[in-house]
Structures are given as C-alpha cells and as structure tokens.
Amino acid sequence: MTFKELAPFVIAITALVCIALLIRTDRKKIFTIDGIFAILGIIAGFAITCMNLLYSNNYTITIGPIVAITSSAYLSLKDTINQYAGNLPFRFGQKTISFINIIFWGATLTALVSYFTAPLYSRPIVFFLSIALALTMLGLELFSLKPDKVSVLIAISKILFVSVMLRASANLISPYPIGSDQWFHMKIISEMMSSGSIQALIGHISSEYPFFPIMHLYVIACQLIGNIDVKLAMFIVGAALALSTVFVYLLVKTITSNENIALISMLLLNFADFHLEWSIEIIAMSFGLSLYALLLFLMFRKKEFDKMNYSLIIFTFILITLTHTISSFIAFITLISLYVGSIIYGKLYPNGKKEFYIDIRLCIIVMFILFGYWTFSNCNFFYFVISQLKLSLMNAGFLSRPTMSFIPDPSSHQYGDLINILGFLIFVVFGIIGVLWSTSKANAGQARIALVVTMLVLFFVFFIFPVMGMRSIVPYRWPAFIYMGFILFVSQGLSLSFNVVRKNFRVIAFVPLFFVLIFCMIANSFSNSDTPYFGSTSSLNYYTVSEMISFETLNTTYDGDIFVDYDSYEMPLTKYLNRSETSSYSLTPLGGFDWSNMTDGMVVLRAKTVTHPVRGLYNGSYYDIVLGNDIPSHLNNSAAVLFDSGSLKGYVLP
Structure with missing residues (x-):
C-alpha cells in the first residue's frame, strides 16, 4: 500500500x-x-x-x-x-562506568579497524554499528556523569574524537569532492591560490563569491600553514564545524544550568544527519554554520547590556555576512525571532526574569549590515529571494510542489524512506516533550520561550514553504541551523522521558532506542556519502579515481556531445573539466530516455547508475531516474560501444 x-x-x-x-x-x-x-x-x-x-x-x-x-x-x-524532572535518569557506580568505557573504546577501535580493512570507496556496516554502540555507551555515561572540570573535558574530547573520525571517513572516501557544490568551491579556492587575487574571480568563475570569501580564505590559510592539498584543507572546515558544537554545549549549559543536558546536546548534535551532511559536503555554508553556533551562544550569553558582548555579536554577524548569504539570512531571521520571542515571553509570563539581552537597536544594526553589504556587493540574493517569493506566492497552491518521480515502483521504496528519516522522527518526539515542558509556568524562562518561538519560525519555513511550492530560500538547508537550537529540547525531552520509566527498565529501554537513533542518523542517505543503507532512492555523490580518469581521457579524445546523468554533467565535466559539449540525459514522461533530444553524440553510463538513481532533465526540471537494465540493453542492441572502462561505458548514438 x-x-x-x-x-x-x-x-x-x-x-x-x-x-x-x-x-x-x-x-x-x-x-x-x-x-x-x-x-x-x-x-x-x-x-x-x-x-x-x-x-x-x-x-x-x-x-x-x-x-x-x-x-x-x-x-x-x-x-x-x-x-521526576529534576533527576538524572541514570546513576552508575565506578565499576559500571569503567565497564561502559571498555565497551566504548572497544567499539571505537572496531570501527577504525573495519574502516581501514574495508575495500576502497566503502565503509562496512560494522563501521556504523560500532560507532552507534560506542556513542550509546557514551550517552549512558554522560547522563550519569558527576560533572567536574576534568570529567567534562574528557567527555567533550570523546565526542569530538568520534565526530571528527566519522566525518573524515566520509569526506576522504574519495580524493575528489563530495556532493555537488564542493566542486565549484574547490575550483574557486584553486583559482584564488594560483592568481593570488580575489577580484580575479569576477566574471571568470563567479561574480558573487569574491564578495563572500571567508571560507575560501580560511581553506587557503590551512593549505599554506599545513602544506596540504585543497581537499584536506577543505576537510578542516568540516572539523571546525564539529569543534563549533562546543558553543552549543555552552549555550545549553547557560540556559539550563545542567552540565549533563549540555553534554548530551553536544553529543546528539555532532551525530545529527543534517549537521553531518554539511561537514562532509563542504561548502561556504559549512563555515557559516560554525559561525552561527558562536552567534547563538553570544546572543544568550549576557542578561544585561554589555558593550563587549554587543560588539562580538555584531562582529560575528559581519563574518557570517562575508561568508554565505543563506547563513546570514537565517542568522538574521533567528535574531528577529529571538527578539519577538522575548516580547512574547513578557506577555505570557509577566513576572518572569530577564535571562538574555537583545534589543531592537541590535536588530536594526544587523539589518543595515546585511542588506547594506548585499547592496554594496551587487549581490542579487535579497532581490532573488523577494522576487522569487513574490512569484511563488502568485503561483503558490496548497501542495503544489511537483511529485513526479521516475523511480520504478516508488511504493516499494517508501518504507525504506521511513527508516531514512527515523532518526529525525525520534528527535521530533523528544523535542516536542522538551518544548511543552519548557512552556509550563514552573519551567519557562525568557531564553527557553524565545528559543521555542525561533524554532517554530524556522520549522515553519522548512516544512510549509516547500508544501506551498516555494523554494526561493532553499529550505532544505535550514535543518542544520534548526538543530542547533532544537537540540536543547531534544536532550531535555530524553531526560524527562527516561525519568518516567521505572529504574529497573531504564537501561533496557535507553540502549536500543539511543542505538537506533544514532545509527539512523549516521548511516542514512543525508549523512552517508557512500552506499546508503536506507532508502534505495538515494544517489551516490562521489566519484572514484577510475571514473575520473575515464572522464578526463574522454574529455581530451572525444570532440562530440556527451550525454550523462545530471550530476556527472554538473560536477566533473562542467565544473572540473570545463567541458561545454555535454548535456544531461533527456527524459520522457514515462521515465525513459528521450532519444529525439539525444542525437549525434555519445551516451555515457556510470556502472552504479543501473541500481542507484541519477537525475535527468524533463520539461525544464530535473528528476530522479533508475536506469535499470532496460536502457543499457537498448543501447547494447542499437548503439556502438566506443569504450568500456568497467566504471564507465560509452555508446556512440546512431
């Protein structure tokens, strides 16, 4: 069904x-x-x-x-x-903690061994299972920890060690960029390094990013200081994103005054799918996320006006503005939402205490910084957002988003798609409990209520805008920012829920639930850059050395048009090899190849696209298609095979 x-x-x-x-x-x-x-x-x-x-x-x-x-x-x-709200769910003795640590380090070592002994371009299922087990043990320890400076420092070190290890295993699985936009940013960085100029990019590679160069300059600095290649230097951005979760730990600690909840929040955020995604597919927004974490902490840091904190907020916002348009736009929406949320708190809880300081002057200053710089840099982002939003509102209709898919028998994949978002759904369950508990009169605070209002605004954009067919502000990128505030309520909800369970059954209930949560987060199609275990409708977003050598050879030896899947058209051929004689597959309404639009050229198939979906062009939009065996069989019977490298196969069209 x-x-x-x-x-x-x-x-x-x-x-x-x-x-x-x-x-x-x-x-x-x-x-x-x-x-x-x-x-x-x-x-x-x-x-x-x-x-x-x-x-x-x-x-x-x-x-x-x-x-x-x-x-x-x-x-x-x-x-x-x-x-039971004031209690922690677990209290273990030293022997139990030692046993938990043995399992943690044993599972971590197993993950490392399985990774280094695995075939190229793959991470075995044991790798993900071992990391999930290690983090489940760490979760038990953090919920029962008696915090002091040393134990907290050790806990943070454990979280960051496993986090960086997981991100490195995904980002460095291929020597080439992961995802789509990373190819473009790597090209910008290489051009800046060779020319020694930012302005040289204008009109050559990009007319926009010379005005938003912070991430690129950071990568160049890492290259020069570490004497490393651009791929490894870009991964340091992903490592910086992991390190920035320390600010979220400080944020949660500031709001809740609970060290255990703060540590659990840091743990969950480090292994949340959308947060992992942007430290693997590294783009300018990845660095913007790191700055957003710092900005959130600064905005909740002081209860009264403080010149130094005020200046730090403005300076951080300037850095975000110089880094990425979407990141700065979300940061601005967050600031306005927090200000409105603090006003709502004053109306709902008239006797409440002030816990952080944000005023209308700060909102106005930030607004002038953002829109003023966009105007100065001739950035069309604000105009694009407003014009596209206007167009979307004119054409918007309830549930008007396109639903076409060329995946064979989509219903057979839907239950895999449910498992694909299971970690997110578990987040939502405990997040709702944490939010509702935080709005009660006994537990509400200005910071909590303002954060609740902000989360509602951001979730509204994430869910409602796509439902109405509006995508001008790229809502699929917003969850990574949402997680940074929402994680407080998820951790609070976890603690509250397991307090309700009888003590004898808490560990029995916690271990499988936390294990499933972590495993579904780190191994789903958003955070897993190699073969996805969930949702067989997920495409592969990396290229092997043999595939790239084949593309490079083809680029230098063949002068005709090349028809490939959209990802290969956009990434290695157009962005990396600068080839103009290439096009994406043209599709029919039934999901086959539109041969009338693909003539006098060569069709190139990646071997893995027989089982994994790729994108093709239909009626001006791109849709997923699984080639299966029909299209290769048709080509084998009707076209001449020019080359077959195993990873790529080229057919000359009749």
Whole structure:
C-alpha cells in the first residue's frame, strides 16, 4: 500500500490513540500555558495527518501523528514528568562506568579497524554499528556523569574524537569532492591560490563569491600553514564545524544550568544527519554554520547590556555576512525571532526574569549590515529571494510542489524512506516533550520561550514553504541551523522521558532506542556519502579515481556531445573539466530516455547508475531516474560501444 492509501488507517489510529490518552487527562491540566500549547499541537498534528488524504510522503505520514500523539501523551503524563524532572535518569557506580568505557573504546577501535580493512570507496556496516554502540555507551555515561572540570573535558574530547573520525571517513572516501557544490568551491579556492587575487574571480568563475570569501580564505590559510592539498584543507572546515558544537554545549549549559543536558546536546548534535551532511559536503555554508553556533551562544550569553558582548555579536554577524548569504539570512531571521520571542515571553509570563539581552537597536544594526553589504556587493540574493517569493506566492497552491518521480515502483521504496528519516522522527518526539515542558509556568524562562518561538519560525519555513511550492530560500538547508537550537529540547525531552520509566527498565529501554537513533542518523542517505543503507532512492555523490580518469581521457579524445546523468554533467565535466559539449540525459514522461533530444553524440553510463538513481532533465526540471537494465540493453542492441572502462561505458548514438 502507498502512503496515500494508508492515510485513512493512520488518521483513525491517530484519533483513537489521542482520545485514549486524553480521556485519562485531568481537564485542569489543559487550562495552563503548556496545556494550551499541547492542545494546539494535537490540532496541528491531526490537521497534518488528514492532509495525507490529498498528498502524502514520508514526512507528512509521520510528522502529523507524532505531533498529535506526543502532545496527547505529554498532557496525560504531565504530573509524572514534573515529579521526576529534576533527576538524572541514570546513576552508575565506578565499576559500571569503567565497564561502559571498555565497551566504548572497544567499539571505537572496531570501527577504525573495519574502516581501514574495508575495500576502497566503502565503509562496512560494522563501521556504523560500532560507532552507534560506542556513542550509546557514551550517552549512558554522560547522563550519569558527576560533572567536574576534568570529567567534562574528557567527555567533550570523546565526542569530538568520534565526530571528527566519522566525518573524515566520509569526506576522504574519495580524493575528489563530495556532493555537488564542493566542486565549484574547490575550483574557486584553486583559482584564488594560483592568481593570488580575489577580484580575479569576477566574471571568470563567479561574480558573487569574491564578495563572500571567508571560507575560501580560511581553506587557503590551512593549505599554506599545513602544506596540504585543497581537499584536506577543505576537510578542516568540516572539523571546525564539529569543534563549533562546543558553543552549543555552552549555550545549553547557560540556559539550563545542567552540565549533563549540555553534554548530551553536544553529543546528539555532532551525530545529527543534517549537521553531518554539511561537514562532509563542504561548502561556504559549512563555515557559516560554525559561525552561527558562536552567534547563538553570544546572543544568550549576557542578561544585561554589555558593550563587549554587543560588539562580538555584531562582529560575528559581519563574518557570517562575508561568508554565505543563506547563513546570514537565517542568522538574521533567528535574531528577529529571538527578539519577538522575548516580547512574547513578557506577555505570557509577566513576572518572569530577564535571562538574555537583545534589543531592537541590535536588530536594526544587523539589518543595515546585511542588506547594506548585499547592496554594496551587487549581490542579487535579497532581490532573488523577494522576487522569487513574490512569484511563488502568485503561483503558490496548497501542495503544489511537483511529485513526479521516475523511480520504478516508488511504493516499494517508501518504507525504506521511513527508516531514512527515523532518526529525525525520534528527535521530533523528544523535542516536542522538551518544548511543552519548557512552556509550563514552573519551567519557562525568557531564553527557553524565545528559543521555542525561533524554532517554530524556522520549522515553519522548512516544512510549509516547500508544501506551498516555494523554494526561493532553499529550505532544505535550514535543518542544520534548526538543530542547533532544537537540540536543547531534544536532550531535555530524553531526560524527562527516561525519568518516567521505572529504574529497573531504564537501561533496557535507553540502549536500543539511543542505538537506533544514532545509527539512523549516521548511516542514512543525508549523512552517508557512500552506499546508503536506507532508502534505495538515494544517489551516490562521489566519484572514484577510475571514473575520473575515464572522464578526463574522454574529455581530451572525444570532440562530440556527451550525454550523462545530471550530476556527472554538473560536477566533473562542467565544473572540473570545463567541458561545454555535454548535456544531461533527456527524459520522457514515462521515465525513459528521450532519444529525439539525444542525437549525434555519445551516451555515457556510470556502472552504479543501473541500481542507484541519477537525475535527468524533463520539461525544464530535473528528476530522479533508475536506469535499470532496460536502457543499457537498448543501447547494447542499437548503439556502438566506443569504450568500456568497467566504471564507465560509452555508446556512440546512431
């Protein structure tokens, strides 16, 4: 059954579970601030669930029921949650901690050995399982830690060691760039190094990035200081992103005054899928994320006006503005949302204390910095966002996003797609609990409420804009920023939830849940740059040495048009080899090749595209297609094979 066919059953089950939970809820609990938020969550969740009758995918079929049921469960268990809220879920003796550490280091060593003994361009399943086990043990330790300076420093070192190890294993799996945009940024860096000039890029490679050079200059500095190649220097940006999670640790510690929750937040953020993604597929936004973490910490650092902190916030915002447009735009939205959130806090909790300082003057200064620099640099980003947003609003329609897919039998992949986002869904469950608990009168603070408002705004952009067909502000990049604030509520929700479980069963419940959470985060198609284990509709985003040698040879020996998948067209051929005589596969409405638009040239197939999807062009847009065996069979029968390198095969069209 497809998700849309399952929708009536999901709606019925969601309604029954919510009713069963609410029946046993005291009505007095509803007429509180957190109770009202929970009711709103139930209504919103049920509305999203019903939306599946019109349009359904792996997000809509799961998020709606999760929001509704989790909000209902919070109301039902509110008293029990508050009763144990001040406790930590685990308290282990020294012998148990030593045993946990033995498992942690044993699993980490197993992951390293499995990686270095694996075949080229692959990481075995044992690698991911071992890391998940190691981090599960570390999670147990962090939740039971009696924090002091030494133990906290050791815990942070463990988190960062495994984090950098995982990111390096993915980013360095190929000597060539990972993903799409990294090819472009590597070319910019190489050109800046050879010319010794930023302005030389204008009109040559990019008219925009000479005005946003911070990440590129950082990579060049790493190259010169370390005497390393550009690939390894770019990975240092990914390592810097991992190190920036220390600021999130300090942020959570500042807001909650709880060292354990802060350490768990740092652990979860380091291994969250979207955070991992941008330290593997390194672009200018990766460095922007690091600066965003620092900016978040600075904005919550002082309770009153402080010239030094004020200046640091402005300086950090200038750096983000000089680094990446989307990063600075999200930072600006965050600043405005925090300011509005602090006002909302004053209205909802009139007797509350001020916990951080942001005023309208700071918002105005930042606005002038951002839009002033965009105007000075002739950056079209603001104009692009506004014009595209206007166009989108004119053409927007509820659920108007394109749904075409050329994946054979998409319903057969949908359950794999559910597992692909399982880690994110677990985040949402505990995040909702943490958010609702934080809005109760006894637990609310200015910082928490402002952060809740900010998360609602950012999640709104992430989910609602694509649903309305609006993509001008690249919403798929926003989750990496969302995680940095949302992780506080996820960690808080985890702690609260396991406090409710009976002590004898807490470890039994925690270990498998945390293991699944980490494994699904580090091995899904967002963070896993080699063969995905979840969702067979995920394409490969790296190239092997043999593939690149074949492309380079083909580029120098063949003068005709080359038809390849969109990724190969965009990355190695156009951006790396500067070839103009190349095009993406042209598709028909049924998902086959449109041979009428592919004549007098050569079709090149990557060997792995028979089983993994690639992108092709149809009606001006790009869609996924799995070639299967039909298209290669057709080419074998109707076209001449010019070359076959094993990894690539070229057919001369008749």
